Structures are given as C-alpha cells and as structure tokens.
Amino acid sequence: MEDLAKWISSATAKGAVPIITGRNGDMDTIGSAIALASTHPNLMACGLHLGKLANRLCNELNAPFRKLSKSPDWPSKLGGIVIVDAASETQTGLALPEGVPICVIDHHDTCEWEFSESDLEFRSNARSTTQIIFNYLNSNHPKCLTDEVRKLLLAGLITDTGRFKHADRDAILCAANILDGANFEYQEFVEYIQNEEINSSERGAILKALSRCQTTECGKWNLIHTHAGIHEGKVAGILTQAGAEVALVSRYRDGETRLTARATRNSTKSGIHLGEMMKELSNKIGGDGGGHDGAAGWTGKSDRIAAETAFINLLANQRRNQNEP
C-alpha cells in the first residue's frame, strides 16, 4: 500500500495520470478505476468500453469516465499510467504510449505485463480488484469513500465473485467493511444490480447458443461447448449449472475469435486451471489469454474452429487429481 501511495503521488505530481480499464468494461474494472480516480484531480478513469451494468450504474451515479478510441491522442504530459484489472496490454484493447511509467493493479492469476524500474506491479489474490482499491482508499483516503464510491466498489465485488459464490473470507469481510459507514441498503442495491434487462434479440442469441451445444468427453473431463454472438459469459455460466465440468463458448467477430471458459469449483479443485490453460493456448496458437482458475478467456486471430480445437486438445491433456471426485 505504501508503494502504491508513493507511486501515485509521484506520478500525479508530474502530470495527468489516466487509469485504464480492461476492454470488457466490467463492473470490477470500471468501479476500480473510478473509485481510485476520486483520490486525486490528476487521475482520470478511462477505457475503451463500458459494460452494460457499469454503464447503467455510472449514469445513475454521475460517475466520471472517459471513453477512449482504439488509438487515443494521449496528452503530452503524462505522469504515468495506471491499469486496473487487466492482465496484459491486449486486455485493455489500447496501444499505450511508450516510455511512460505504468502501475498495474490486478488480481488475475496470470500476468503478461513487462515491468521496468519505474513501474509498479500491485497484484494480489483478492477475489476482485475493487477489494484492493477499497483497502487502499480505506487506509490512505478514507474521505473518498462516499456512498457513490462504495457502490462502485461493492458492485465490482458482487459481480466478480458471482454474487459471492466465488468469494472467500477476505472478500466477504471487505463487503462488510464497504457497507460499514454506507448510507444505502445492501438488499436494495443488490436488487438494482441484478435487475438486468435482456431484450428479445439478446434472448434469441442466448437460446440459439444453447441450442447449438455439444457435449464431449475430453480426456478425463466433460466439456460442453458452443458458440454465441453475445453474452458468452452468461451462456458459459448456464452450461456449468447444467452439469458441464468445463464450459467453452466461442465467438467470432470482425476478424477476431474470443474464447470464454468456465469451470465448476469441483473441477478447479480436481486440477483445472483455465487461466493457465488460456495462457498456454496463446503460447501455442498466438493471441492473448489468461484469467482465473474457474473463469478465463482468450482472444486472437485464429479461426473459431481452430481455437476451439486447440482448447479441446489442451483440456484432453489435463490430469485429474487422484483424491478428488
């Protein structure tokens, strides 16, 4: 925390410091960026994309976030760049300017950033990046913990843990600490977050993806895979609930293939680590992959079938621990 405070204060003393979000624009990355940006006027939360929930919450809270183009005109005097919740530069979707010190705050198991001496890596095994940001604000900038900031942080924590399904003791403790001193009601807020509207074309796309599912025995593992045009994470989640040990959803758009994988807790306990597998996939067929043990992704130029096949081959070679079911 001391290192982080030092890095930020020396960077903001030199000029503007953008806080860059992951390109998926999920609540964890957006919430982390905006909350951290509230600690100094030279910090600005920005990124390629705001996800659906993040967009809704930011609008409601009037939270400052700047949308960037793929190759933004960076201000000439940058004091540094903070990147939150992204395990590599590709995951930001942006080309970052060279020669500017970076600080990466992240909780993914894999990391593909390269660091030089003026850079700082702040990585932990927290269940969400907003947890790290809360702890930093709580110890260094408690006045910044307004209701709005608390909501952004809590929303990131709730969504990244799948509404606490993948939480641990520290994550639950952090949620309690966020609420301690908040002037809003937890249940009402959760209801607000859950209230996600799926329009009829999205519903159609999800159903189509489900109707295309294939189940395969992959070595020691059961895999259900399909392709979807939208909501891949949601589809993969449904598939694990349907009994898949590993779920894989692929998507091809604008010359780019994206794989989204989910595994049950039982599978990760038996030896599956999807983040490591996606990283290995990128070593084998290029592109960019990584993530957590039970939730991970890969993006690259390979065609969809080739990427799926490569993943399936990898899965077939994953060992299963003896003592687990």
Ligand SMILES: [Mn+2]
């Ligand atoms: Mn995250």
